[in-house]
Amino acid sequence: MIDLEQLHDCYVTTTSKIVLLVVDGLGGLAHPDTGRSELETANLPNLDAMARESACGLTTPVLPGVAPGSGPGHLALFGYDPLKYVIGRGALEALGIEVELQPGDVAARGNFCTVDPAGNLVDRRAGRIPTELSAPLCARLDQIELPGVQVDVFPVQDYRFVLRLRGAGLSEALTETDPQITGVPAQSVRPLEPDAEKTAGLVNDFVSQAGKLLAEEERGNMVLLRGWAQLPSLPPMGQVYRLNPAGIAAYPMYRGLATVANMKIIPTGRTFSDEVDTLHQEYANHDFFFIHYKPADAAGEDGDFDAKVRTLEDLDPLIPRIRELEPDVFMVAGDHATPAIMAAHSWHPVPFMLHSKLTRGEGVPAFNEKDCGRGSIGSIPATNVMLLALSHSGKLTKYGP
Amino acid sequence: MIDLEQLHDCYVTTTSKIVLLVVDGLGGLAHPDTGRSELETANLPNLDAMARESACGLTTPVLPGVAPGSGPGHLALFGYDPLKYVIGRGALEALGIEVELQPGDVAARGNFCTVDPAGNLVDRRAGRIPTELSAPLCARLDQIELPGVQVDVFPVQDYRFVLRLRGAGLSEALTETDPQITGVPAQSVRPLEPDAEKTAGLVNDFVSQAGKLLAEEERGNMVLLRGWAQLPSLPPMGQVYRLNPAGIAAYPMYRGLATVANMKIIPTGRTFSDEVDTLHQEYANHDFFFIHYKPADAAGEDGDFDAKVRTLEDLDPLIPRIRELEPDVFMVAGDHATPAIMAAHSWHPVPFMLHSKLTRGEGVPAFNEKDCGRGSIGSIPATNVMLLALSHSGKLTKYGP
Numbered sequence: 001m002i003d004l005e006q007l008h009d010c011y012v013t014t015t016s017k018i019v020l021l022v023v024d025g026l027g028g029l030a031h032p033d034t035g036r037s038e039l040e041t042a043n044l045p046n047l048d049a050m051a052r053e054s055a056c057g058l059t060t061p062v063l064p065g066v067a068p069g070s071g072p073g074h075l076a077l078f079g080y081d082p083l084k085y086v087i088g089r090g091a092l093e094a095l096g097i098e099v100e101l102q103p104g105d106v107a108a109r110g111n112f113c114t115v116d117p118a119g120n121l122v123d124r125r126a127g128r129i130p131t132e133l134s135a136p137l138c139a140r141l142d143q144i145e146l147p148g149v150q151v152d153v154f155p156v157q158d159y160r161f162v163l164r165l166r167g168a169g170l171s172e173a174l175t176e177t178d179p180q181i182t183g184v185p186a187q188s189v190r191p192l193e194p195d196a197e198k199t200a201g202l203v204n205d206f207v208s209q210a211g212k213l214l215a216e217e218e219r220g221n222m223v224l225l226r227g228w229a230q231l232p233s234l235p236p237m238g239q240v241y242r243l244n245p246a247g248i249a250a251y252p253m254y255r256g257l258a259t260v261a262n263m264k265i266i267p268t269g270r271t272f273s274d275e276v277d278t279l280h281q282e283y284a285n286h287d288f289f290f291i292h293y294k295p296a297d298a299a300g301e302d303g304d305f306d307a308k309v310r311t312l313e314d315l316d317p318l319i320p321r322i323r324e325l326e327p328d329v330f331m332v333a334g335d336h337a338t339p340a341i342m343a344a345h346s347w348h349p350v351p352f353m354l355h356s357k358l359t360r361g362e363g364v365p366a367f368n369e370k371d372c373g374r375g376s377i378g379s380i381p382a383t384n385v386m387l388l389a390l391s392h393s394g395k396l397t398k399y400g401p
Numbered sequence: 402m403i404d405l406e407q408l409h410d411c412y413v414t415t416t417s418k419i420v421l422l423v424v425d426g427l428g429g430l431a432h433p434d435t436g437r438s439e440l441e442t443a444n445l446p447n448l449d450a451m452a453r454e455s456a457c458g459l460t461t462p463v464l465p466g467v468a469p470g471s472g473p474g475h476l477a478l479f480g481y482d483p484l485k486y487v488i489g490r491g492a493l494e495a496l497g498i499e500v501e502l503q504p505g506d507v508a509a510r511g512n513f514c515t516v517d518p519a520g521n522l523v524d525r526r527a528g529r530i531p532t533e534l535s536a537p538l539c540a541r542l543d544q545i546e547l548p549g550v551q552v553d554v555f556p557v558q559d560y561r562f563v564l565r566l567r568g569a570g571l572s573e574a575l576t577e578t579d580p581q582i583t584g585v586p587a588q589s590v591r592p593l594e595p596d597a598e599k600t601a602g603l604v605n606d607f608v609s610q611a612g613k614l615l616a617e618e619e620r621g622n623m624v625l626l627r628g629w630a631q632l633p634s635l636p637p638m639g640q641v642y643r644l645n646p647a648g649i650a651a652y653p654m655y656r657g658l659a660t661v662a663n664m665k666i667i668p669t670g671r672t673f674s675d676e677v678d679t680l681h682q683e684y685a686n687h688d689f690f691f692i693h694y695k696p697a698d699a700a701g702e703d704g705d706f707d708a709k710v711r712t713l714e715d716l717d718p719l720i721p722r723i724r725e726l727e728p729d730v731f732m733v734a735g736d737h738a739t740p741a742i743m744a745a746h747s748w749h750p751v752p753f754m755l756h757s758k759l760t761r762g763e764g765v766p767a768f769n770e771k772d773c774g775r776g777s778i779g780s781i782p783a784t785n786v787m788l789l790a791l792s793h794s795g796k797l798t799k800y801g802p
Contacts, residue, residue, distance in 0.1 A: 004464075004484065006484045006487065358430065358743065360430075360431050360433065376750065376770065376771075377465065378459070378750065378779070378780035379780070380465050384465040387464055391466040391467065391747075392466075396468075398468045398470050398746055399463055399469050399470065399473055400463075400469055400472045400473035401470045401472055401490045401494075401628075
């Protein structure tokens with residue numbers, strides 16, 4: 001909805017404050033033994049009390065039935081249609097290790113592999129060499145020079161790295177080099193459109209130089225490259241909504257997503273409690289805050305129902321510390337569900353609540369999937385969440401005469 | 402949905418009758434002392450009885466979080482996407498005083514102002530001169546002649562008027578002349594696109610002539626012009642839906658909106674009771690009736706909760722007088738919510754019910770925000786209301802083989 005030009009004249013800057021708490025992987029499914037979801041199982045006095053004073057609903061990140069990754073899940077909550085604005089794998093990997101991407105940069109997910117003297121792949125992951133071994137190899141690749149292009153190689157973890165190319169006229173429309181099988185050579189990169197020919201040539205030059213620089217390595221004597229991606233060109237959140245938005249996230253991936261939406265990133269500590277401290281310290285300086293809680297998703301992805309319940313119970317006591325700031329709008333949302341019984345992201349609608357002076361409760365007794373579904377907001381696309389936030393805080397004025 | 406060409410072959414003309422009652426500003430919010438909304442507070446035996454026999458739901462006029470003006474709110478109920486079909490301020494002002502607008506006409510909101518001998522604004526509203534004083538000034542401006550264009554000036558109220566230009570090749574893409582401050586001259590109109598150059602020249606000529614005609618006035622010796630607008634080109638409701646639609650509204654603005662949708666306007670009296678009389682008299686002559694109830698919105702805009710409750714209680718006894726006509730479909734809808742506690746239009750989903758032989762009730766006990774939210778229709782875009790009306794009256798046949 002951020003790109004709905006008809007509404008652009010309706011956004012106004014005010015002194016009111018919006019806090020969007022994204023609980024990663026918030027939604028869940030019933031445990032087969034109890035019939036209760038993670039949220040229904042957890043003891044959440046503060047979230048439940050807030051639900052009783054809020055407007056409640058369910059958000060669908062992309063479309064019913066579509067489980068999103070972190071990128072689409074967050075972009076939707078910020079108001080960007082996740083089917084229109086796509087963050088490619090290479091770009092998301094770069095954001096995840098806080099590699100800065102500028103418009104036009106091309107990023108790829110790289111990994112070290114091992115080839116035999118004939119150049120055929122014998123191990124597509126180079127024996128999963130640890131970061132201690134791969135980081136010096138990355139430093140070596142970082143020395144590669146290509147004409148007219150800045151080349152940077154950043155270690156990720158173990159055998160994985162990010163390649164970033166910076167220069168004019170680069171394209172992400174390239175094939176991948178990983179043949180997905182062993183016993184054959186890595187493939188050359190081919191352009192998928194005429195404008196990508198120059199980039200393809202540069203990348204093949206990079207691979208050729210990499211092979212020479214790594215030739216003496218026993219494990220990791222070649223590289224594979226895939227997930228070519230440039231940043232989508234996103235309408236800046238601050239400019240469109242006339243906000244001064246800030247992001248607070250302990251994990252780099254989410255700082256990266258906030259950067260893509262053009263939020264200012266506020267440095268914080270490693271825990272959610274640190275994030276809430278940061279929110280308190282910076283509260284005067286911005287009118288919109290995205291604050292991110294990671295542990296629920298991690299426990300859900302591990303398939304650990306009880307652990308996910310505990311992460312929600314760990315979050316609950318920190319809700320009053322946010323509420324004591326008395327934000328004009330305080331929303332608790334999720335980027336997607338991560339039901340522990342699935343051990344994966346899912347497509348299920350995600351509980352959502354919005355607290356403001358204009359919401360006085362609507363008989364929703366608790367913050368969970370079933371009860372939120374009975375709230376006044378109903379089941380809405382996650383891309384509408386920002387419109388609700390802005391209207392409840394007086395920042396979105398009447399549309400049309 | 403009216404412009405959904407895939408459905409055009411599905412619309413059929415029948416003898417069945419549809420009545421759409423639009424209660425302006427219908428939806429509300431809970432009173433802080435009682436926790437009950439205006440609809441929940443009011444004693445509405447007839448509306449509640451109808452809800453128990455109807456299909457119920459909630460309608461969203463534009464998007465969640467977007468509060469609409471009267472224009473978008475009504476167009477949506479008639480099936481027009483309010484983000485696609487935009488009625489500009491000048492055009493709506495013209496409709497509000499029943500100035501006829503043809504396709505291509507350009508309308509502006511005008512007002513008299515006062516400038517000093519150097520031409521600098523000293524009062525942007527000319528001391529809010531009353532209509533008795535401004536109407537003769539409008540008559541004077543109405544004499545202005547521009548080459549190839551018909552010029553008409555209509556008094557609105559006090560210092561305000563509508564300017565209508567009629568001719569070939571006119572454009573609404575013009576800047577406004579009001580500088581929003583005093584101490585500086587009114588601005589010349591500039592074209593916002595090349596095609597508007599001719600219109601800009603004509604308007605500047607108008608302003609120059611107006612200044613001469615008004616030069617001797619103590620208050621109101623100059624004009625300001627803003628809100629340039631042409632009518633959007635709307636698919637005619639009668640033609641697309643294969644209906645013979647009529648509008649009955651005591652207030653000119655809503656007659657204007659019905660005209661824009663291509664309904665026939667039936668003259669009526671000043672009260673809703675008059676409107677219902679008109680409905681009875683004309684019932685044989687049309688198959689679709691839009692009938693408008695204004696007082697609920699006015700009380701809501703005044704922020705008077707008790708008055709809004711009374712307007713709903715005033716409406717209720719007239720419901721049986723509509724039902725005794727036994728329309729095949731009788732819908733009660735709102736163009737938007739106007740919660741008294743906000744004293745403004747709001748974005749909240751609006752209660753909706755549809756009564757027909759194919760609806761026999763679904764356990765919704767009363768006509769209000771909470772109970773309608775539990776009805777079978779769920780929460781739908783207001784643009785879908787006409788599809789429900791047409792299908793329940795046998796006028797929308799199966800889509801696709």
